[in-house]
Amino acid sequence: MLPLPYPFDREYMQLALVSGIAMGTAAPLVGAFLVQRRLSLMGDGIGHLAFAGVAGGLLLEVWPVATALLVAVAGALAIERLRGRGRVSGDLALALFFYAGIAAGVVLAGASDRFDATVLSYLFGSILTVSAADTWTVLALGVAVLATMALIGRALFAVVLDEESARVAGLPVDALNGALAVVVAVTIVAAMRVVGILLVAALMVLPVATAQVLGRSFRTTVGLAMAVGVGSSVVGLGAARQWGLPPGGTIVLVAAGAFGVVSLTAERLLRRAGRAPALGSVPGTSR
Amino acid sequence: MTFAYGQEAVLDGVSVAVEPGEFVALVGPNGSGKSTLLRCLLGLLAPTAGAVRLFGVPPQSLGQRWRLGYVPQRPALARDLPATVEEVVAAGRLARTGWRRRFRAEDREEVEHAMSSVALLDLRRRRVSELSGGQQQRAFIAKALAGRPDLLVLDEPVAGIDAESQRRFRDSLTHLVEEHRSAVLLVSHELGAVAEDLDRVVVLRRGSVYFDGPPAELAATGVSLGVHRDDLPLWLEGLVAPGDVRH
Numbered sequence: 001m002l003p004l005p006y007p008f009d010r011e012y013m014q015l016a017l018v019s020g021i022a023m024g025t026a027a028p029l030v031g032a033f034l035v036q037r038r039l040s041l042m043g044d045g046i047g048h049l050a051f052a053g054v055a056g057g058l059l060l061e062v063w064p065v066a067t068a069l070l071v072a073v074a075g076a077l078a079i080e081r082l083r084g085r086g087r088v089s090g091d092l093a094l095a096l097f098f099y100a101g102i103a104a105g106v107v108l109a110g111a112s113d114r115f116d117a118t119v120l121s122y123l124f125g126s127i128l129t130v131s132a133a134d135t136w137t138v139l140a141l142g143v144a145v146l147a148t149m150a151l152i153g154r155a156l157f158a159v160v161l162d163e164e165s166a167r168v169a170g171l172p173v174d175a176l177n178g179a180l181a182v183v184v185a186v187t188i189v190a191a192m193r194v195v196g197i198l199l200v201a202a203l204m205v206l207p208v209a210t211a212q213v214l215g216r217s218f219r220t221t222v223g224l225a226m227a228v229g230v231g232s233s234v235v236g237l238g239a240a241r242q243w244g245l246p247p248g249g250t251i252v253l254v255a256a257g258a259f260g261v262v263s264l265t266a267e268r269l270l271r272r273a274g275r276a277p278a279l280g281s282v283p284g285t286s287r
Numbered sequence: 288m289t290f291a292y293g294q295e296a297v298l299d300g301v302s303v304a305v306e307p308g309e310f311v312a313l314v315g316p317n318g319s320g321k322s323t324l325l326r327c328l329l330g331l332l333a334p335t336a337g338a339v340r341l342f343g344v345p346p347q348s349l350g351q352r353w354r355l356g357y358v359p360q361r362p363a364l365a366r367d368l369p370a371t372v373e374e375v376v377a378a379g380r381l382a383r384t385g386w387r388r389r390f391r392a393e394d395r396e397e398v399e400h401a402m403s404s405v406a407l408l409d410l411r412r413r414r415v416s417e418l419s420g421g422q423q424q425r426a427f428i429a430k431a432l433a434g435r436p437d438l439l440v441l442d443e444p445v446a447g448i449d450a451e452s453q454r455r456f457r458d459s460l461t462h463l464v465e466e467h468r469s470a471v472l473l474v475s476h477e478l479g480a481v482a483e484d485l486d487r488v489v490v491l492r493r494g495s496v497y498f499d500g501p502p503a504e505l506a507a508t509g510v511s512l513g514v515h516r517d518d519l520p521l522w523l524e525g526l527v528a529p530g531d532v533r534h
Binding site for chain 1: 368370375430
């Protein structure tokens with residue numbers, strides 16, 4: 001245990017801090033690409049599939065994280081395949097898996113006779129009860145996400161700008177889209193113990209929304225989003241301990257609050273810095 | 288080459304060639320098959336019969352993808368996209384470097400050169416979504432130029448952009464042809480900005496080549512490309528009925 005001050009002076013808080021920082025970094029990094037591709041809800045869709053995986057694991061009495069990872073990755077690739085082939089629109093593809101995932105999760109969890117605190121810990125997060133082994137898993141998945149994004153980020157940005165031009169330029173667009181879908185699935189499974197399946201997409205989207213108000217370049221926006229993600233995790237965990245609040249919800253509320261404060265004060269701050277406000281809009285909406 | 292969607296032929300026996308260093312315009316009324324021809328050329332569609340060759344090989348087999356630059360028709364840019372002009376232009380350099388290799392000094396120089404050739408160097412740190420339509424289009428032209436292509440294909444690049452941007456657009460294309468000896472294939476209804484620089488005009492009509500020759504020959508029939516800018520679109524729409532010009 002490290003000699004950290006309150007509220008991180010206990011071992012369980014330090015384990016939570018490590019998991020929170022890992023996901024506060026990885027989730028907005030992945031989310032930055034989803035938001036620009038107008039796939040902000042992809043995290044939710046895959047999250048519901050991960051719930052089906054968790055419930056399947058409980059039923060089969062195997063490690064739920066492994067089954068969640070398996071189902072989420074397979075589902076993410078299927079969503080991307082449907083969307084990429086243009087058979088259904090992006091939001092319809094998400095909706096199909098969204099509903100099927102949650103329905104399968106409810107049925108499987110019911111059949112496993114574990115529709116109790118165990119299931120709730122995955123749905124709403126249980127970061128304060130993570131073990132050292134859980135933390136290592138979250139950390140390993142987070143590092144894998146960061147390494148993958150470092151490798152494919154530049155090419156993914158070209159796809160975000162214009163998919164057709166990227167294809168003409170010889171970039172492996174389908175493989176890149178598939179890789180992004182897999183990275184989203186891995187991030188969700190890693191983050192489900194931190195904020196819970198129902199809130200995991202918020203950690204991907206809200207910090208990006210905040211960063212977009214302030215950042216001018218994509219690189220700066222991604223950096224700011226990661227900083228907001230980490231800040232929200234740290235502040236949220238501290239507040240949760242101080243006032244006995246559910247940590248997952250508190251982390252997300254801090255991230256939402258950060259967006260509110262930044263979007264309300266951005267104009268004044270940026271004018272003082274000699275710059276016009278970047279845009280100040282919620283991603284996916286026009287100015 | 289021929290291309291059909293099911294039983295419906297969109298291109299029928301089209302034969303067009305663009306030589307190195309040539310500046311060619313492809314025009315035609317709506318529904319004449321311009322976009323389909325473009326997509327076949329880019330390798331996004333495969334012809335039903337016949338063949339497309341890019342630098343001597345089928346488009347799908349072209350290994351050196353940087354040799355082909357493409358500027359799409361006004362990319363659907365998100366209004367809140369947080370990306371600078373420099374980041375957008377640098378993305379075009381990936382065609383040359385591949386997606387795995389890190390940028391070197393020469394890549395950064397090429398990106399700078401591409402921005403300079405469309406007069407956007409001063410706006411390099413501006414968000415591309417904050418620029419005017421004409422400036423955005425120039426950013427996307429610079430993106431295509433960053434790979435230093437041997438053939439630049441542009442799909443309706445000047446539709447609805449201001450006169451100043453059209454002038455800059457013309458300068459950047461003539462710079463590419465004259466300095467780098469690249470070929471340019473421009474698909475457009477508005478050739479006024481580049482009328483004096485074109486080597487050839489190809490007119491498509493109902494999926495076939497209706498005219499292929501120097502602009503002077505087309506102008507000799509009374510179709511004005513430059514002075515009376517509206518003449519060409521009006522004439523093209525009139526091609527629905529049999530015309531007098533045939534080459």
